[in-house]
Amino acid sequence: MLGCRPADTPIEFNCKLGNSDDQVPVDKEQYQRLVGKLIYLSRTRPDISFVVSVVSQFMQAPYEKHMEAVNRILRYLKNTPGNGLMFRKTNRKTIEAYTDSDWVGSIVDRKPISGYCTFV
Known part of the structure; x- marks a missing residue:
């Protein structure tokens, strides 16, 4: 991944x-x-x-295409090293959380995809 x-x-x-069925399986533990x-x-x-929630749906039986998607995420992280959230210690201690779900997003089995936002 370095190069x-x-x-x-x-x-x-x-x-x-x-x-x-026509895809090549990869090392599940890796x-x-x-x-x-x-x-x-x-x-x-x-x-x-x-995208991490998408690739995590295939933890039980990953194939080459799924591993390529994981490698794409790693290549993206290499391109954006300074991005991210920094949590600082403050006196204000409030938490707000929101969630939503989508029943149409999964082309495999039409199971819902949900998301959440947490504000600290």
């Missing part, structure tokens, strides 16, 4: 990730480790939270 070309966006435009670290990172990098 890779950085990406401008965390996922390719119009990328459709799904399950297919995929799960990478996606787990991206989930942790997405708490301070909201620009990758949606």
Whole structure:
């Protein structure tokens, strides 16, 4: 990954990730480790939270196309090292949270996709 070309966006435009029998499977444990670290990172990098939630849907049986999407996220992170949220210690301690869901977004099984925003 050190010599890779950085990406401008965390996922390719119009990328459709799904399950297919004609795809090549990849190492499940490596995929799960990478996606787990991206989930942790997405708490301070909201620009990758949606795409990380998409690739996390394939933790049980990842294929090459899913790993390519994870590598694209890593290439995007390489291109944007200074982005992110910084939490400072203040006297104001309020938390606001909002959530929403979408029943149409998943082309695989039409399960809902939900999102959330937390303001500290």
